Amino acid sequence: MLRLYLCAKKKTIEQPSEQEDEVVDLTDNEQNQAVEYLLVEDRNSESPKHFEINDGTSTSGQLELNDTLPWDGLLTVGESTDSDIVMFISGDDRLDVTVDESNLQTFPEKQDDAPHQAVDHSSVLAGDVPMSDVPAQTLPEPQSCPVTLIVRRGHCLTDLINAFKDPNITASEVNIKMRLPNGELEQGEGSGVLRDCLTEFWMDFYDSCTLGVEVKVPFIRHDFQFEEWQAVARIFVVGWKQGGYFPVKLALPFLEEVLYGSTTSSFKDSLLLYVSQQERSVLLKALEDFNSVDTDELLDVLDAHECKQVPTKDTLLPVLAQIGHKVIIQAPMYVIECWRPVVGSVADLLPPEGLHHFISQKKTTSKKVKELLNFPEEMTAAQSTVSRYLKRYIGEIDCNNLQLFLRFCTGSDLLDQAILIEFIETTDFLRRPQSHTCGCVLKLPIGYHSYPDFRSEFNNILTSSMWVMDVV
Incomplete structure (x- = not known):
């Protein structure tokens, strides 16, 4: 087992006792690769x-x-x-x-x-x-020993890909420590930090490496070769097995092709989620009443996806299925071939007939989030008031903020963990919601004078560009 410290002036590699794990600082990747x-x-x-x-x-x-x-x-x-x-x-x-x-x-x-x-x-x-x-x-x-990766907050995508290029990492227990932009390590550690790092990785992956609106499909990048795509697949496997994180935004037919080698889901339905809201409304109108849709508008939408055929009422549905197959399966086929040998263990644990239900259960709704809240059995009047504020707030925010709320409380933006609610007393100056992601605990101050005060403070937290895990 190996512990690796990388510093500005002095770099030390030492081999600790069996009780300690391997620590890899990814903030200096070139030096890390040169000395390992x-x-x-x-x-x-x-x-x-x-x-x-x-x-x-x-x-x-x-x-x-x-x-x-x-x-x-x-x-x-x-x-x-x-x-x-x-x-x-x-x-x-x-x-x-x-x-x-x-x-x-x-x-x-x-x-x-x-x-x-x-x-x-x-x-x-x-x-x-x-x-x-x-x-x-x-x-x-190669040894199956714990490995602690030191990852720069804000650079999870590149740091994790560099670390997971090693095929042996899937046999190790992976822990995460986050480094802040000022160079200091966050105090937080444990399963919550791992879930938070995986969530940040997949959010960056969706933004940088995929196309699509409500469902995502990887696209071919010149700077992502075989090593990089297989590293992403290993992050998929380790994240699912050790952190319970599953990339549910990936298009269902794409996941089926990767995991099982065949697809049963509707390409037309996935395409409607893949395109923009404006394109979706045009296509849905054409499917409902082909004669009522603006022909030029429909042809513009189809031309944007390189359709070479002028559709009719009878051929529109198969044309949309063909376009869906092209953008979801044919275009990312190289990625599918890179991922398939790595993710076999996930396919063994998740049968094809349960994939659609599993993903639907993971997707966030206000009702499902409220069901995760675990309040104390007995509450004072002030605590009951704050609990009503929280439920009202969850019912009002949109899906993106719901995912941010889950990540703030549990480290993951998926519906995985029950959220334990605790109430605390603070001064007005220190008043703010707090969370412990490892235990999925949300601590709420009871000193709010009105619901707008509660909503304003929670909005400020969820819209913050960076959260610091400062609880060990």
Whole structure:
């Protein structure tokens, strides 16, 4: 198990005891990828082994790279009896790798007369050679251990994709720590932070990597290749298994094709949710009464989706189904092929006949959110007043704000967790709703003088650009 700290000036890799988990700071992805293979393992060693990086000009335990001698970029790993620290110095930055002998695993024993064993990591570090082509003895064996990812708030999409490019991460228990824009780590941790990070990831994914209005379909991006799309699929799997998060906004036929290799849902219905509200109204009017619709308006809508046929009353329905198949299945087929080998475990847990019901149950409505509220059995008059304010507020806000309300209370914008309501007493200056996402607890002050005061404070919270998880 590995703990990785990345700092501005000093970077340390240490191998902790078995009770600790691996910590990966994603705020410096290039350095992270460049150092993750510097740890060398020896399974059969009974005596402590110390390793150093040798540039071919020095064998000291503390290696100073001579600026007058060009380094060939090859890392030589050898045994040293006078140093237990691997040092790699470049400019002002210094990288320390501290080895914990109690957990050290290294190469098999070599002959006594062998001065050292050299391993060329340069091609791995540069990304020129796939991980599968690297000899097994040069890399640590994958272990199913907890992994803590340090993710920048506001950059969940890129940070998680970089972390989940490693196929072995699906076998690990993933925890999340969030780093604020000022560089500090949030105090919050646990399942609520994981759900919040997954929610932010999929919101960014919908905005940056999909097309569609009420349902979303991934589109091909030049900067998303095979590795990136498979990383998204691994986030799908880990998010569903460990965080209970499912991307319900993805079009149902797309999900069926990814998970089961065939579709049973209506492409026409999905297309109507995929297009804009104005286009939807034109298409619905044409389906209800073809002769009453403006022909030019209908043709403009169909032309926007590259329809090459002038429809009639009898052919409009199959034409819409064909367009739906094109935009939902044919256009993202490369994404489907990338995801399909990864998400098989989700398909095993979620049978095809239950997918539609499962997604419909996850979608947010005011009635369903009110049913999640768990108030104290006995409440004072002031507490009862605030509880009525909360129910009224939930009934008035739109679907987007309902999802924000759920995320504020539980970390997830899906209908997953019951919300425990607690009442607190505060001054007017400190008065604001509070939440603990790990326990799905919403704390409400009881000092509101009117419903508009309550609505105004909750609106300010939900429209805030960033929430800080400051409760451990």
